[in-house]
Amino acid sequence: MLETQHTTSYYAASANPSPARPALQGSSETDVCVIGAGFTGISAALHLAEQGFRVTVLEAVQVGFGASGRNGGQIVNSYSRDIDVIERTLGADQARLLGDMAFEGGRIIRERVARYGIDCDLKDGGVFAALNGNHMKHLEAQKKLWERYGNTQLELLDDRRIREVVNTDIYTGGMLDMSGGHIHPLNLVLGEAAAFESLGGIIHEHSPVTRIDQGSIPVVHTAEGQVKARYVIVAGNAYLGNLLPQLAAKSMPCGTQVITTEPLSEELASSLLPQDYCVEDCAYLLDYYRLSGDRRMIFGGGVVYGARDPSNIEALIRPNLIKTFPQLKDVKIDYAWTGNFLLTLSRLPQVGRIGDNIYYSQGCSGHGVTFTHVAGRVLAEVLRGQAERFDAFAALPHYPFPGGRLLRVPFTAMGAWYYQMRDKLGL
Template identity: 80%
Template sequence: MPTIQHADSYYAASANPSPDRPALSGSTRTDVCVIGAGFTGISAGLFLAEQGFKVTVLEAARVGWGASGRNGGQIVNSYSRDIDVIERTAAPEQAALLGKMAFEGAQIIRQRVARYGIQCDLKDGGIFAALTGKQLDHLEQQQRLWERYGNDKLSLLDQADIARRVGSSRYVGGLLDMSGGHIHPLNLVLGEAAALESLGGVIHEQSAVTRIEHGQPATVHTADGQVEARFVIVAGNAYLGNLLPQLAAKSMPCGTQVITTEALDEDLALSLLPQDDCVEDCNYLLDYYRLSADRRLIYGGGVTYGARDPANVEALIRPKLLKTFPQLEGVRIDYAWTGNFLLTLSRLPQVGRLGENIYYSQGCSGHGVTYTHLAGKVLAEALRGQAERFDAFASLPHYPFPGGRLLRVPFTAMGAWYYQMRDKFGI
């Protein structure tokens, strides 16, 4: 079979050196077989290896090939649906547990970077940018909510404040979260994978899983081999395909697009983001952007439901970039790519267990960099018999999309159009 390489992105072009890992061949035994070498799988594997488990990771392509190596690189706290939504729908004890965990993923990332010396251009500071007074009011409520759950690194920005941090006239204010920030995501997951291997973990690339055979132990099959494992962790997210139809039925892959400019003059780069914050706006279909370590503007946005690859990513995203930063008219775009995330109807993650020993986490709904690191820890805890935090996630309801797999794309697109109109007219 042909070797699958990383997407042609800025991240792949600037990735730290990483070895090619051999495909699985023959039979092997392990304590835990992890399916997927992205943030969820590598995070779980690393936590387990630190606890003395023998871990084997099977990856269909390369480490970080999917969303973990293609995303906007922003460390954004909480979940795609915020804690207040969970408070309204979950039992008080469950909501309290999930609220306490909402800021843990960012802490885990910083701990990993420090402990293993991962070079991934970590920067502190993330801004939620409000385009309307209504959005700014919501950010003020969000500040109070997050402070109630222990985030004491928040500052509300008025129009003058945000103008000093973002060189755009679009915003009426914002919320600065200094516990947020940004990273080179592919280099982060590559560094975490190397850390896992340093503890005895084994990663097989180019090893797509073809089926999972339930049992004690479970047997995970690829085209050229099989792994017998006491436990299996399924962490394929938007790239899992139909390996487990019961998971695919309650989620939908969606694409998001990213472009990266040529390296900018230092003065120009500093005029865009003087404090080197990352930014996302507050629209339903939001834009997000930041500077790379070599002063390129990385700008993303848009959603394609059903994960279709647009014919011309630059044509979709450049107008958004220029609406925010018209001073970049004529700037060259060096990289443009798309990547998939997995959407759930509730926009909350789906966590659970199939049978006695097959665990999964999926459906970050575009909010995955921090959640996936938390999910890895929660999955590792569950395998060690500490299931309270796992159960808090597992008790969240998993809803099917209206219309089933056939109609989920048009129905979801109609819903998104409604929210886009609300954003456009400030409703």
């Protein structure tokens, strides 16, 4: 049964007011029809509206219903596979183009927040935390790599410094990225949607797309209407379903779980994360956490391959919370939810074109908050005839998961188990 409203998350409970947006009725025409009102779709729509395009966005449920309104809210730079992997795969020239965009998403977010006055609890600073010596060696290499591509806001943290920013004994060190940070993600996408509408953009909620008629003038159909457009942008990611089978074949929805505590006292909250940075560790199946604007601990982690909803999210995540912060052993959990992200075999995003006029971006593989904002700009550029940056992403090779759709979940889970064992053994 199709859901009709946001999940019961902390973000939905604390969302800024947003207008009701009617479902599509009847026929309309536009320059660009965007499918999906998450970060990718709204980012692209806003960039296009700023350039004078007529844009209509069709959303199956509500703005930010999917990963954009459920994620950890962390501004994490680069891609799920880093720039050095791209260098080895495609060479230095292609890596330079993609590397130049690796730190752009956070800048776009800050530009949007400042330009449109978006209230989303934006805070600067993100920490990558090392659980062992090998993690620390990785961070040392990552710092050199990122500095080579222009990120000069990095600081390595030794075992003393990490305890100054994260009050726990489980880390051996870390790296602070002041160009990272955190936000209330649902309020960010709601603010961007409002900015898009202020420029004349149209959003129809509760309008799931049933099919796309391809051709010189594509037609996007819903149950009660249709939109004719010069271009279509497909931005459904893990919530797209099988609308375009050729996209579903090379990706896999995965679930991640998040819990949120009751509000903490100011003294307790500031003792846990004194500088109010967000944190993610370096494990293969990582934990990530931060404080909300009203001093709750938002703690997430775990992956469910195939995106099934666990029966008891708190039971899965709370042990890691307490392992990290024993000080919270008696804290009450007010919210627990799951959200899906889209994984690719390469862990690199898939950006491309179907035919002459249907464009897509998907498969952020866990780095969606920043990459979706880059993707929105790149998609807007290619529709204006500036294809260089779009082509850099479109040239990335992508392959179906081994075993096809039937076996992709067990094969991927086996691979994850291997890397988890490496983490446990400190390898």
